[in-house]
Amino acid sequence: MVEAVKGVRDILPDEIRAWHFVEERARDTFERYGFREIRTPIFESTELFARGIGEGTDIVAKEMYTFPDRKGRSLTLRPENTAPVARAYIEHQMHRRSEVERLYYLGPMFRYERPQKGRMRQFYQIGVEVLGSDHPAIDAETLEMLVAFLGRLGIAPVQLVLNSVGDPECRPAYKEILRRYLLPRRESLCEDCRRRLDTNPLRCFDCKVPADRDVMAQAPAILDHLCDACRGHFERVREHLDAFGIAYTIDRRLVRGLDYYRRTAFEVTAPGLGAQNALLGGGRYDGLIEELGGPAVPGFGFAVGEDRLVMSLPATAAIPDDAPEVFVVGLGEAGVSAALQAARRLRGSGHRTLVEPLPGKSLKAQLRRANDLRARFVLILGEEEIQRGVMTLKRMSDGSQATVRLDELDRRLGEMARA
RNA sequence: GUGAGUGUAGCUCAGGUGGUAGAGCCCCGGGUUGUGGCCCCGGUUGUCGUGGGUUCGAGUCCCAUCACUCACCCCA
Secondary structure, three states: OOOOOOOOOOOOOOHHHHHHHHHHHHHHHOOOOOOOOOOOOEEEEEHHHHHOOOOOOHHHHHOOOOEEEEOOOOEEEEEHHHHHHHHHHHOOHHHHHHOOEEEEEEEEEOOOOOOOEEEEEEEEEEEEEOOOOOOOOHHHHHHHHHHHHHOOOOOOOOOOEEEEEOOOHHHHHHHHHHHHHHHHHHHHOOHHHHHHHHHOOHHHHOOOOHHHHHHOOOOOOHHOOOHHHHHHHHHHHHHHHHOOOOOOOOOOOOOOOOOEEEEEEEEEEEOOOOOOOHHHHHHHHEOHHHOOOOOOOEEEEHHHHHHHHHOOOOOOOEEEOOOOOEEEEEHHHHHHHHHHHHHHHHOOOOOEEEEEEOOOOOHHHHHHHHHHHOOOOEEEHHHHHHOOOEEEEEEOOOOOEEEEEEHHHHHHHHHHHOO
16 A cells, blocks of 8 residues: 655644634734735745755755756755745845735645654745844734734743844854854763854754753853844844733743844744644844845744644634534435435525435434534435425434425524524 | 654554454444434454564564654754
8 A cells, every 4th residue: 555655644634624723813813914925836946945044054954855857957845935935025026016025824844854743744834924124123013923823823821932143243253252162162062062063153052962051051142242233123122022011031042043044033832742842933034035136125034833833722722613504314316306406505505514415324324424423403305305395404402303495494594593 | 864662453452471363432234114412232344564583383482674653863
């Protein structure tokens, strides 16, 4: 038997309801804030990610699904969507249409990693990007929207962790300070961190080796070495968040794995996700558009892991029911024909109606089926009803039933639903 | 890429020291020749992940292999 390949999975109808719930709340929330959806291809030129995310990042170095197409061009299944959105923004000259563009997206991403709880090779992200303003109000308002979104899913309160990672003005100098702190301690660091020391010492903050964590706890933090502009930006973001009454913690060790982040960086973690507890992450990326050959347009955004979001939904989440309103039973072939007609009429007036052509099944079996489907009503069309030109409408909650004609079906259904 | 754990019915799992497989749920039928849920009765479902080895005999022991899960790494 051919099975799904490693790291991908099917989302079956029982589970998809939660996904629709999340996606509908996302669209509704984001659109309230003026965001509009953008859909980009799920594969792009490999070069886009190499340049956008950064050659040295783990994503680019070892986690991309890269393959040649039939003409030998190197393509990559998108591992994230900020670079593709930036590419589309540039390609369509969107900065000429409006100064600030607010975009959201949702869809599958792909990373070649060993699967584990909360981490699939094909996973889904819901994200937003604000292009065109570096005002701290953008950071704060987008974070406020994020908190509102999670709140509307019933995932609250969340732990919002914030930091500033500086910009090209202050980060190089800070990196040097950090390096000078770490070099004398090099021998006590783990193998990974010694390598990071040469490539990107900031990533040592991510290390989970206890001894290294102790070393890093004493390390100079970039927060104390921001340039005036970055410090001012960070302070203004915090002021706005405080004005919103949004709780957050500052984590001086928070660094992000993508090269393009500047100034504001944040993430939200959630319990119950196992070791992969990051629910979402994001930040400011003021240099990315320019890096990709576009105008000097600043950006801010975040991406939520939809799989992890669904896992984090509380049992009380208001996920809409998918049960049919009316289950139509036709007994015998004549009954099935009549059932089809009745069902068509019900659907025409907006009722979720299911009719299954099982003329040989006993009424008992069909009622059991209706009960399993949690149908609110059953409409029965058997020999008796067809002879008399009527049908039997049964309310499943209490078993009460009435004899109705086709032309009054709608009205009687409404009455019984209210009673 | 590294490590650990687990693979028995559609699902969740039992199967001391080797003697050719079970339960619950689900599904189907009946108890009511046209009335669901609860209850009762009956029934269907297995290359015991795969390949090899030891043995008179392997779900059980050994080796290999594959898959899945969790963790490391990293991230959503």
